[in-house]
Amino acid sequence: MSAGTAPFPAPHRRNLALEAVQSLREQIISGALAPGSALAEPTLARQFGVSRAPVREALIELEREGLVQFETTGRTRVRTLTEADFREIMEARVALESMAASRAAQHWGAEDSAYLMENIAAQSQAPTLSELSRLDVELHAHIMERSGNQRLLRLWQSIRWQFEMCLALTHRVQKALECTPRDITVNSHRRLLQALASGKPELAARTMASHIENSMEWSASETSTSEHPLGLAMETFLRR
């Protein structure tokens, strides 16, 4: 709520386009639209019962979110994420979220602590993997909002869905909840909350960075090349 910055009102443009974005995003992340699938405007337009114009805008938005890819011919495909992509995303998250944590620690309030505590409690009882990571992402979204920096928030939002796609990909390999050491995650979030509530920007930033880095430690699989699609790479990793 930092005064002075016009709150970047969520562009009210794109009405039918927005619905298409949400539907396609969900399908891509859930895997219903597999990586590499072609996304043709006329086909999608027929599916949604709209004309090509809104579909076209939706595809532009999804490209911006990194979920689809334009080829030089103009064709659109669902993006295939590799392990290297995953590392890039996590690195970008560290950059954005550390800064956000640092600023959030300066405005931190009791309500914020309460929100995080509630979220963490829910995580420790989440029945499914997707529920667990939904809560996880929401916790981080809250911190980004509390940074008070609309730009930071916007930048983060533009990689958020790629991150969720990575999460979903690994979930499809892990499947069972037991694979995720939930206690470790919960403890890490508790430390993060402590750092934020301490009001020390430096500490908050450092804690956030190591929180994110730890959360991806399993990805240290170090296959020969990192160009494998994420799903496959994870399978080979878990099979060892």
Place this chain on the structure above:
Amino acid sequence: MSAGTAPFPAPHRRNLALEAVQSLREQIISGALAPGSALAEPTLARQFGVSRAPVREALIELEREGLVQFETTGRTRVRTLTEADFREIMEARVALESMAASRAAQHWGAEDSAYLMENIAAQSQAPTLSELSRLDVELHAHIMERSGNQRLLRLWQSIRWQFEMCLALTHRVQKALECTPRDITVNSHRRLLQALASGKPELAARTMASHIENSMEWSASETSTSEHPLGLAMETFLRR
């Protein structure tokens, strides 16, 4: 050149749209299109001699770059940047560029040092303010590219033009080259180069952060509220 990440090929989409983006961007940054100006699709389409479709895509891109704002009615205006916006942008730059510097320091090569040295030399002899800041931005762009992280680069590019708009706004107030302590800037860039070439990620990141923070030190004008458009605020600042 980190292998494994599809190099986010500059979307080949938007052909007429791309021209419109470049033209409008230039006009907005140069001030030919003043902050607050209305950008109506039919008008722009007539001006560019194209239909509304490419213009519409261009406006979406400019909104994403933060140069333009959609109102709830769907109308589009040139964004008015305030001092608070400027601080947000610099904070986001610190987040992204510190991380990039850290990674760039790990891949740093002699060619990179050579490029920076040449750039810095050119800066010390730049004849105009806009030439000086063009070089400045290009130096930072080079570092972002050398981070090897396509996502970091892309995020940076999506605030780059807002930053350039801020620079141009202050330039219009400063006007004369003498107002900018050029030696300080050049020295700061030399220290930055040294840190990058040292190969120490931590040092590079810290140096980048303080470089950016120092470069905006003059903005510590601290007017009563920070909601003033940047140009006006700068005028009142310099008038004291």
Place this chain on the structure above:
DNA sequence: CTTGGTAAAACTGTCGACACTTGTATCATG
């Protein structure tokens, strides 16, 4: 001279159409 209301102008969101390009299936040929 201000104010309130109405008519005209302009703009946005969306649609269907067309030219040109790309991908694909078919078919004749070596």
Place this chain on the structure above:
DNA sequence: CATGATACAAGTGTCGACAGTTTTACCAAG
């Protein structure tokens, strides 16, 4: 049976049009 040319289907980039809504211009009334 492989191969290369060829016709066909499908897709992209762009355009003009229309309905509904917002803004502006204008005029009457206080």
